[in-house]
Amino acid sequence: DTEVTQTPKHLVMGMTNKKSLKCEQHMGHRAMYWYKQKAKKPPELMFVYSYEKLSINESVPSRFSPECPNSSLLNLHLHALQPEDSALYLCASSQSGQPNTEAFFGQGTRLTVV
Amino acid sequence: GDSVTQMEGPVTLSEEAFLTINCTYTATGYPSLFWYVQYPGEGLQLLLKATKADDKGSNKGFEATYRKETTSFHLEKGSVQVSDSAVYFCALDILTGGGNKLTFGTGTQLKVEL
Numbered sequence: 001d002t003e004v005t006q007t008p009k010h011l012v013m014g015m016t017n018k019k020s021l022k023c024e025q026h027m028g029h030r031a032m033y034w035y036k037q038k039a040k041k042p043p044e045l046m047f048v049y050s051y052e053k054l055s056i057n058e059s060v061p062s063r064f065s066p067e068c069p070n071s072s073l074l075n076l077h078l079h080a081l082q083p084e085d086s087a088l089y090l091c092a093s094s095q096s097g098q099p100n101t102e103a104f105f106g107q108g109t110r111l112t113v114v
Numbered sequence: 115g116d117s118v119t120q121m122e123g124p125v126t127l128s129e130e131a132f133l134t135i136n137c138t139y140t141a142t143g144y145p146s147l148f149w150y151v152q153y154p155g156e157g158l159q160l161l162l163k164a165t166k167a168d169d170k171g172s173n174k175g176f177e178a179t180y181r182k183e184t185t186s187f188h189l190e191k192g193s194v195q196v197s198d199s200a201v202y203f204c205a206l207d208i209l210t211g212g213g214n215k216l217t218f219g220t221g222t223q224l225k226v227e228l
Contacts, residue, residue: 041221042218042219042220043218048215055212055213056213056215096214097209107156108156
């Protein structure tokens with residue numbers, strides 16, 4: 001199984017809502033990532049978890065709150081988002097702390113903030 | 115800092131034409147280099163990779179060679195098909211104290227016509 005599964009595929013939320021994005025992998029990877037991709041732009045790294053601990057936060061606003069409940073799951077909790085946060089949110093996983101390692105990406109959650 | 119520069123798109127080719135997408139990088143240390151492909155409405159898939167100088171990555175008829183002297187990793191395919199239409203991202207991976215960090219180029223959209 002080389003899949004990274006993200007749910008939901010699409011999400012529309014208001015600026016006062018609270019929602020969560022979910023990501024799951026069963027490849028035994030101990031590094032998991034959240035990326036944000038705006039239209040016609042490359043993915044931008046948001047967070048890295050290594051062995052269930054947050055190891056990199058790329059100065060992401062606190063309205064995005066990541067969580068890694070176990071080695072297979074990664075969540076992104078959303079609260080009080082702005083319309084400019086509308087984007088494709090991609091989850092990825094890889095071997096942790098290894099050079100030359102391949103990242104496997106999910107299909108993404110397309111988020112629209114209204 | 116680390117960065118990747120890709121040729122601007124979109125690139126439009128006829129089926130069976132030769133493809134080159136240029137990619138150059140700037141990095142401290144010894145990055146691994148990757149080409150990822152993104153089909154419409156989907157996440158990213160690894161196309162090929164190279165982990166050290168003079169390595170050649172290849173997959174599905176695509177090739178790229180890690181050239182340290184020119185800091186380049188150009189993508190080539192001898193005969194493109196309509197099904198190759200997608201956005202192609204060149205990326206480098208650096209292992210940091212916090213984990214692996216993928217840095218992407220801006221992406222090059224390829225459209226192949228009959």
